[in-house]
Amino acid sequence: MASLSASNHVARVLSVATHAADVDAESRIANSWRRCLINHKLDPARQGPPQTLTEAEVRNVAEPMERLIRLATPELEDLARVLREAGYCVNLADPNATMLWSRLPGEADTEIFLRWKVYTGSNFSEAFEGTNGLGTALAEEKPILVHRDEHFRAQWSIFSCAVTPLFDEAGRLGGAVNITSCRDDLSRTAHQLALAVTMKATRRIEDVVFRNHFRDAWIATVPGDGGSGLVAYDDDRRIVGACRSARAMLGLTDGLIASGIELSHYVKFDAARAMDEIVELRRADGRPLGQGHVAPPLRARPPGRQPVARREAPAGRFEGLNRLAGSDPGLVRSVKRLRSIGDRNLPILLHGETGVGKDAFARAIHAASSRARSNYVALNCAAMPESLIDAELFGYEAGAFTGARREGSKGLIVQADGGTLFLDEIGDMPIALQTRLLRVLENREVWPLGALKPTAVDIRLISATHRDLGRMAEEGAFRTDLYFRLRGMEIRLPALRERADRADVIADIAVEEASGCRLSAAAWSALLAYPFPGNMRQLRHVLRLAGCTAEDGVISDTDLDLPPFGGRTSEPDLMAAERATIVEALRRHGGRVTEAAKALRLSRATLYRKIRQLKIDTAQ
Numbered sequence: 001m002a003s004l005s006a007s008n009h010v011a012r013v014l015s016v017a018t019h020a021a022d023v024d025a026e027s028r029i030a031n032s033w034r035r036c037l038i039n040h041k042l043d044p045a046r047q048g049p050p051q052t053l054t055e056a057e058v059r060n061v062a063e064p065m066e067r068l069i070r071l072a073t074p075e076l077e078d079l080a081r082v083l084r085e086a087g088y089c090v091n092l093a094d095p096n097a098t099m100l101w102s103r104l105p106g107e108a109d110t111e112i113f114l115r116w117k118v119y120t121g122s123n124f125s126e127a128f129e130g131t132n133g134l135g136t137a138l139a140e141e142k143p144i145l146v147h148r149d150e151h152f153r154a155q156w157s158i159f160s161c162a163v164t165p166l167f168d169e170a171g172r173l174g175g176a177v178n179i180t181s182c183r184d185d186l187s188r189t190a191h192q193l194a195l196a197v198t199m200k201a202t203r204r205i206e207d208v209v210f211r212n213h214f215r216d217a218w219i220a221t222v223p224g225d226g227g228s229g230l231v232a233y234d235d236d237r238r239i240v241g242a243c244r245s246a247r248a249m250l251g252l253t254d255g256l257i258a259s260g261i262e263l264s265h266y267v268k269f270d271a272a273r274a275m276d277e278i279v280e281l282r283r284a285d286g287r288p289l290g291q292g293h294v295a296p297p298l299r300a301r302p303p304g305r306q307p308v309a310r311r312e313a314p315a316g317r318f319e320g321l322n323r324l325a326g327s328d329p330g331l332v333r334s335v336k337r338l339r340s341i342g343d344r345n346l347p348i349l350l351h352g353e354t355g356v357g358k359d360a361f362a363r364a365i366h367a368a369s370s371r372a373r374s375n376y377v378a379l380n381c382a383a384m385p386e387s388l389i390d391a392e393l394f395g396y397e398a399g400a401f402t403g404a405r406r407e408g409s410k411g412l413i414v415q416a417d418g419g420t421l422f423l424d425e426i427g428d429m430p431i432a433l434q435t436r437l438l439r440v441l442e443n444r445e446v447w448p449l450g451a452l453k454p455t456a457v458d459i460r461l462i463s464a465t466h467r468d469l470g471r472m473a474e475e476g477a478f479r480t481d482l483y484f485r486l487r488g489m490e491i492r493l494p495a496l497r498e499r500a501d502r503a504d505v506i507a508d509i510a511v512e513e514a515s516g517c518r519l520s521a522a523a524w525s526a527l528l529a530y531p532f533p534g535n536m537r538q539l540r541h542v543l544r545l546a547g548c549t550a551e552d553g554v555i556s557d558t559d560l561d562l563p564p565f566g567g568r569t570s571e572p573d574l575m576a577a578e579r580a581t582i583v584e585a586l587r588r589h590g591g592r593v594t595e596a597a598k599a600l601r602l603s604r605a606t607l608y609r610k611i612r613q614l615k616i617d618t619a620q
């Protein structure tokens with residue numbers, strides 16, 4: 001379609017949508033235009049940005065999608081890297097078409113995406129924005145390419161997007177992967193190729209999500225006309241799950257799966273041994289079905305280990321906490337204590353080394369509480385100077401100081417009202433601010449800078465530190481009264497090397513970060529023996545990298561980037577190991593802090609802080 005002026009575009013949309021012109025009348029685009037006009041009563045000439053959520057709202061919407069986002073991120077990063085040259089931005093959206101993950105292409109193109117708010121937090125549902133890749137693909141639950149003038153609203157005609165819906169392990173709509181370009185020199189054919197790449201990436205994400213969910217089960221890959229389908233089954237060959245295409249292919253339903261129906265009703269094959277293998281599949285009546293693939297439970301993959309008994313499906317809102325606790329007795333006890341305090345508003349102090357999962361744990365506590373529907377607001381006290389923490393946390397009135405935002409700022413405490421405030425690295429909070437925080441906790445109200453009256457707040461406080469706050473309080477470096485106020489309940493998160501279920505944690509993270517690979521015996525022993533000073537974060541990083549360098553799907557010990565470390569746990573040793581990890585990440589990324597931070601899964605602010613603390617010379 002050639003590019004049209006805005007008024008011509010509107011006229012064309014109206015004539016096609018009202019059947020006056022029968023050009024493309026039966027096409028999906030024409031049908032969508034009709035939906036927009038008749039069902040959604042939209043105006044193709046309307047101008048203005050899409051609806052955009054605040055950062056806190058995005059966090060709330062993203063919370064139930066956390067596992068999907070985590071599992072999809074490596075694939076999405078690859079997709080963004082491949083398509084960056086062609087000026088594409090890449091997004092992952094939830095089923096309501098709200099973008100929750102974005103990578104902008106950089107350079108000149110980025111400015112356009114920012115100007116038009118094509119980024120995290122924006123909603124592109126068809127009912128609001130008219131025909132567009134994300135909204136229409138989700139409305140129809142089918143991949144679609146929407147090229148420039150095919151958009152309903154004239155203003156979106158500067159973009160071309162290609163979108164593939166994503167289905168979860170139960171075949172339900174879980175979101176969509178979107179790619180958008182604003183380059184007018186890219187042909188429809190080029191976009192079609194990009195759509196094909198996106199569809200492949202999305203299928204791989206679905207594959208990882210399915211295998212991760214059914215990691216205790218055997219997985220059969222069944223060939224079909226429109227691609228293969230995955231069926232999960234237990235040791236007795238009873239089906240426990242099936243992906244969307246396997247359901248369609250075999251006629252499987254939730255009811256049939258819940259009834260424990262046997263795989264042999266649908267497909268048969270000879271002997272299932274302990275290794276991944278290609279098998280000749282037959283239909284239930286014995287006719288050949290083609291070649292399939294059978295994989296043993298992922299949890300059982302590390303050599304020499306028996307399959308781990310299936311963990312009980314965790315009950316409802318405690319699912320996240322149970323998952324993080326695994327089967328480490330200390331952590332399981334802590335989760336039990338958290339359950340027993342129920343919804344009493346007790347402040348919680350998390351204590352643990354860097355990367356053990358303090359933030360993840362705090363989020364899970366929030367998700368398990370009756371406050372889950374309200375905001376979870378986090379602040380890292382070590383990442384910013386005192387004046388900024390003050391303004392960010394307590395807020396300020398309009399014109400309270402030079403450089404303040406014209407409209408003032410509510411502050412994070414007020415934003416967390418009704419929800420949870422997470423203060424990371426609380427040990428780094430300057431003394432003056434400790435006093436203000438104590439006052440907030442005691443009086444349950446906050447005085448924004450320059451305000452004439454306080455604002456009442458109801459927050460649950462979770463704080464975290466890697467320091468010995470008790471000792472700091474004794475030495476006068478931390479307010480004793482605040483210390484006691486913070487530790488309504490103190491939870492120690494053990495280092496990875498201390499966890500009794502270390503082997504399970506490693507196996508689980510291997511499945512997530514290096515899906516499709518298995519660990520050689522030597523790699524497995526090396527991982528078990530290594531003290532992981534950077535804990536979960538470092539383990540994830542090591543396995544992600546190993547998954548990329550592994551040959552023939554086998555991670556050997558030489559694929560593991562484990563910097564020498566003595567196994568002792570003193571602070572200087574930890575710092576030395578952390579320093580070495582950061583220096584190595586910076587070296588790998590040519591000194592580019594943003595990319596090194598991404599690889600280490602740290603925020604840029606945190607990495608800059610660590611660079612300063614550890615006196616790392618980034619100019620090397």
Ligand SMILES: Nc1ncnc2c1ncn2[C@@H]1O[C@H](COP(=O)(O)OP(=O)(O)OP(=O)(O)O)[C@@H](O)[C@H]1O
Nearest residue numbers: 323324353354355356357358359360361536537601
């Ligand atoms: N139990 C767990 N199982 C698997 N992955 C985990 C677990 N706990 C944390 N992680 C992952 O480890 C990484 C680091 O976690 P998180 O940021 O919560 O650690 P932290 O203790 O807050 O780190 P820091 O002290 O540097 O702020 C994240 O990618 C998180 O998803």
